[in-house]
Amino acid sequence: MASQRQVAEAPNIWAVAQQQFDEAAEKLDLDDGLRRVLRVPKRELTVNFPVTMDDGHVEVFTGYRVQHNLARGPAKGGIRYHQDVTLDEVRALAMWMTWKCACVNIPYGGGKGGVIVDPKKLTLRELEGLTRRFTTEISPLIGPDRDIPAPDVNTNAQTMAWIMDTFSMHNGYTISGVVTGKPIAIGGSLGRNEATARGTVFTLLQASEVLGVPIRGARVAIQGFGNAGSIAATLLAQEGATVVAVSDSSGGIVNPKGLDPSKVNAWKREHGTVVGFPRSETISNADVLEADCDVLVPAALENQITTHNASRVRARIVAEAANGPTTPEADEILNERGVFMIPDILCNAGGVTVSYFEWVQDMQSFFWTEERINESLKGIMDRAFGSVYEMSQRHEVAMRTAAYMVAVNRVAEATTLRGLYP
Ligand code: GLU
Numbered sequence: 001m002a003s004q005r006q007v008a009e010a011p012n013i014w015a016v017a018q019q020q021f022d023e024a025a026e027k028l029d030l031d032d033g034l035r036r037v038l039r040v041p042k043r044e045l046t047v048n049f050p051v052t053m054d055d056g057h058v059e060v061f062t063g064y065r066v067q068h069n070l071a072r073g074p075a076k077g078g079i080r081y082h083q084d085v086t087l088d089e090v091r092a093l094a095m096w097m098t099w100k101c102a103c104v105n106i107p108y109g110g111g112k113g114g115v116i117v118d119p120k121k122l123t124l125r126e127l128e129g130l131t132r133r134f135t136t137e138i139s140p141l142i143g144p145d146r147d148i149p150a151p152d153v154n155t156n157a158q159t160m161a162w163i164m165d166t167f168s169m170h171n172g173y174t175i176s177g178v179v180t181g182k183p184i185a186i187g188g189s190l191g192r193n194e195a196t197a198r199g200t201v202f203t204l205l206q207a208s209e210v211l212g213v214p215i216r217g218a219r220v221a222i223q224g225f226g227n228a229g230s231i232a233a234t235l236l237a238q239e240g241a242t243v244v245a246v247s248d249s250s251g252g253i254v255n256p257k258g259l260d261p262s263k264v265n266a267w268k269r270e271h272g273t274v275v276g277f278p279r280s281e282t283i284s285n286a287d288v289l290e291a292d293c294d295v296l297v298p299a300a301l302e303n304q305i306t307t308h309n310a311s312r313v314r315a316r317i318v319a320e321a322a323n324g325p326t327t328p329e330a331d332e333i334l335n336e337r338g339v340f341m342i343p344d345i346l347c348n349a350g351g352v353t354v355s356y357f358e359w360v361q362d363m364q365s366f367f368w369t370e371e372r373i374n375e376s377l378k379g380i381m382d383r384a385f386g387s388v389y390e391m392s393q394r395h396e397v398a399m400r401t402a403a404y405m406v407a408v409n410r411v412a413e414a415t416t417l418r419g420l421y422p
Pocket of ligand 1 (some may be wrong): 076078149153347349351352
């Protein structure tokens with residue numbers, strides 16, 4: 001019984017990704033052969049590699065790099081460091097990257113990487129050693145024209161700098177286009193750090209327009225206070241929204257009168273968590289999903305909105321800044337309840353879109369202004385939202401199904417046009 005409950009709470013994420021694809025393939029009446037090609041990853045690499053820890057002993061870590069599909073261009077997708085990483089999770093995330101890049105129509109396939117590690121338990125030097133050796137182990141796969149990693153959960157610009165340097169050392173010259181999300185000083189792009197959150201806000205502004213629910217004055221709850229969540233809080237407050245609840249892996253805080261994102265950020269920097277923030281009530285990380293609000297932004301990990309809490313979500317709009325935060329069963333409950341879902345492959349595509357701009361700038365060694373980047377990002381996000389919304393209206397399907405239909409259609413077309421080799 002206990003294990004059954006666990007299965008219900010946390011379905012296998014790879015099975016979920018395949019199920020979502022199958023549904024879209026059915027709606028698009030996709031050819032059987034094409035379905036067989038697109039529902040599995042093209043390449044998977046598992047690496048076990050040693051790292052010398054600060055006290056001199058050797059640890060062996062396990063990591064993965066998966067390339068789901070390369071029909072529309074090189075593989076693109078982040079690398080995450082987390083104690084719960086599994087090959088199935090990386091497969092799902094790689095597949096979602098294929099659909100995400102196709103959904104916003106940027107010329108990439110999908111990939112993802114992960115290392116099983118709790119990075120909070122490692123020193124900076126150990127993290128550098130782990131990153132450099134992992135880069136070496138996956139170097140047969142990566143490269144600016146074949147597979148381009150980026151930050152994801154628990155990795156950042158510094159991680160990307162180490163990857164870029166290691167890859168460049170192997171080749172004897174600087175190859176900045178091998179990763180995106182780098183520091184500005186070594187070929188990173190202005191606006192990349194804020195891009196996932198900014199893209200989320202652009203999709204929310206579009207949703208607010210079609211629904212007639214203004215963002216100005218809306219009450220927002222945000223689960224996760226990392227790169228996506230913390231910056232989304234700041235940008236939404238700038239748009240006139242009231243951030244009423246936020247959380248991180250240690251817990252959540254709520255104040256119906258509003259939390260000042262810049263002060264919460266400062267508190268988190270000092271105390272390592274949002275918990276304990278003055279004039280806020282402490283709640284759990286899961287409670288944030290049920291907070292009294294108009295807009296809910298899950299910006300943490302997968303499988304957060306499940307059958308157990310979906311009926312208690314009070315928001316009118318859910319903007320998925322995280323990858324895979326809603327299980328398919330929960331999705332159905334929310335759809336039935338009339339909650340407007342902005343699906344992950346659309347909602348959080350701002351990150352990879354500015355990664356694309358970074359890669360283009362690196363290849364051309366010509367760097368754009370932040371204004372040009374943010375305007376171009378808005379253009380791509382607004383167009384993508386428009387195509388998905390139009391698809392959902394035309395076929396009378398939910399936004400997630402529509403996003404999959406737009407994306408899978410593009411990948412299927414590319415695959416069909418290229419034909420099968422040999
Ligand atoms: N990790 C981010 C995502 O899931 C960004 C990927 C990228 O920029 O390549 O979309």
